[in-house]
Amino acid sequence: MGTNASAADNNLHHCNISNARTYNVLSGIITGQFLLGLPLNLSVLYIFIFRFKFWKNKSVFLFNIVAADFLLVACLPAKVYNYQLGQRRSPNHWMCKAMLFMLFLNRGASIAFLVILSLDRYFNVVYLGRRNYVKVLKKSPEISGVIWLLLLPLTIPTMVKTFECCNSHGRDDNDIADTFREVVFFSQIIIPFIILLYCTVRIVHRLKKKTVGEKAKLRRAMCVVVAVAVIFSVCFLPCAVARAALLFVRLKEWQEAEDVVVQVYDALMVLSFMDCLLDPMVYCFCHSGFKDAYLDVFCPAFLHKKLRKAETTTTTTTTTTSAVRSLSLPMVEKLQV
Structure with missing residues (x-):
């Protein structure tokens, strides 16, 4: 009993914050993200459902990104609550794992749908005149459902076992679930980012070769891919770099360095929540009528x-x-x- 209690106390210690001021600032930032993100995403949902009728207007994939962002916004108040209590994660294991599951699902869905939209623009520009199978797939609600289902096996490892602060890799040896979760975390950011860079370079190269009359359409396609690349660079890549640094210092057992890197990692995780505010930029470039419809309904x-x-x-x-x-x-x- 004494050993189990000691292990539980040690686990809880790693969940506690080491600098209250840092996390007070982060909780304020998350509060701002929630206050801006909730009305923004609700208004975007209104446009896609009642103005565009997304199931009829070739906007199925964009609607799925909005749904993923809404899942993220719904999780933000819980993060603020934990930070205000002086905890990095909820001490309740099921709440902790449910939160991480939702965040993994949101990130995976956002990345998957954003990359598919970029690939669609890539094939439209670079292979103009050929059959674009990505465009055919993205019009189908069934394909969107399949993508959500395929994301579940990659997210389930967050629910497999009880782990301290939902973040135990490097403390427990030979744990397959933890290792698989880290592989998924890095691969779902690095691989899509490489694809985005390739698509951006090819579209820019194609744009330089085109005549003046064709450039307007190509510039819009380039804006879509560049906007997605910016979202990756701001929201996802910094978090992946900080995660790699955290795992490194943890495996080296540098406790003082880990206390600092943990704060950096959590701060960049908060930065990654900005995708729910930046994604509407992609909607404006992808759908020519989105900006006009939004201004008609919500702009004075x-x-x-x-x-x-x-x-x-x-x-x-x-x-x-x-x-x-x-x-x-x-x-x-x-x-x-």
Whole structure:
């Protein structure tokens, strides 16, 4: 009994925070993310359901990203509560594992659907004129359901066993569930990021080769891929780097360094929650009518008119400039002859 109590106390000690000020700041940031993310994602859900009717308007994949973001927003109050109590994770094992399960599911779903959208733009640009199987797949609600189901086996290891702070790798030897969870964590970030970099480079290269008349559509495709790459760079990559550093110092048993790296890791995890605020940027680039529909419903009338007027002025200026260029080029050729 004494040994079990000692082990439990040791596990709980690792769940406690080492710097209350740091976690008070983090809880304030998460509160801000929740206060901004909840109305934002509710309003986006309204647009996709009642204005777009996403099941009819080729917006199934975008709706799945919104659903994943909503799962994340729902978890944020629990994180604030734990940080305010001076705990990195909930001391209740089932609550701890349920939270980690939801976060893993959200991250996996967001990454999967964002990468598929980027691949769709890649095939549209680089292999223009050929059959785009990704576009065919992304229109199907059944395919979206299959992707969610495929994510479950990768997320289940978070529920397999009781582990301290849902974060025990490096403390328990030869634990397959912990090792598998770490492999999933890193592979679901690093592999998609490599794919995104490849798609971005190829689209930019293709854009440079295209004529002026085709560049508008290609720029929008490039904006989609670049926006997704920015979300990865800001939200997911820093967290993966900090996770690798945490595992390294833990395996080396550098306790003082671990106390610092844990705070950095938790701070970057909080930063990763920003994807629920940045994803609407992708919707604007992916769906030409999203921004207009959102402004029509939620933007005040006087501000909406000003934005419309500014867009019209910009479009007219761009069109006039393009026309002047196309008319002046033949004149230059004649003078040279």
